[in-house]
Amino acid sequence: MKTNQKFIILSLFIFTLFSSNVQVVAQSHKNMVIKPYYLNLKHAEVQLSTSSNRLTFKVDVIAVKNCNLSISAYLQRYTNGNWVNIKSWYTSNDSAKKLTLSKSYTSTRNHKYRISATIKCDNEQIKKYSNVVSY
Numbered sequence: 001m002k003t004n005q006k007f008i009i010l011s012l013f014i015f016t017l018f019s020s021n022v023q024v025v026a027q028s029h030k031n032m033v034i035k036p037y038y039l040n041l042k043h044a045e046v047q048l049s050t051s052s053n054r055l056t057f058k059v060d061v062i063a064v065k066n067c068n069l070s071i072s073a074y075l076q077r078y079t080n081g082n083w084v085n086i087k088s089w090y091t092s093n094d095s096a097k098k099l100t101l102s103k104s105y106t107s108t109r110n111h112k113y114r115i116s117a118t119i120k121c122d123n124e125q126i127k128k129y130s131n132v133v134s135y
C-alpha cells in the first residue's frame with residue numbers, strides 16, 4: 001500500500017514539474033515570428049499603391065548570390081469572390097543579385113486589386129502578394 005502511495009505521489013510530482021515547464025516555454029515564445037527560410041533569396045517585397053488615377057506596383061528582390069533571377073507579376077482584381085489575373089509582366093536577368101520590376105496600370109474603379117508575384121532564383125521559387133488596394 002505504501003509503495004502505491006509513494007508511486008502516486010512521485011507521479012503527481014513529476015507531472016506537476018513538467019506541466020509547469022511547458023507553460024513557461026509556451027509563454028516565452030508567444031511573440032515569436034516565424035519566417036520561411038530560403039536558400040537563395042535574402043529579401044523579396046511586393047508593394048501596390050494608387051496615384052494619379054493609376055495603380056503602381058514595385059517588386060524588389062535581393063538574392064544571396066548571383067543567380068538566374070526572374071520576376072513574374074500579375075495584377076489581380078477581386079471579382080465574384082475570386083482573385084482574377086487581368087494583366088501580367090515579366091523581367092529576368094541570367095546573373096543578378098538584385099532585380100526590380102515596377103509598372104503602372106490604369107484600370108477600372110470600384111474594385112479591389114493586388115499583385116501576385118512569382119520570384120525565381122535558380123531552382124528556388126516563391127510566391128508573394130502585395131497589400132490589397134481599393135481603387
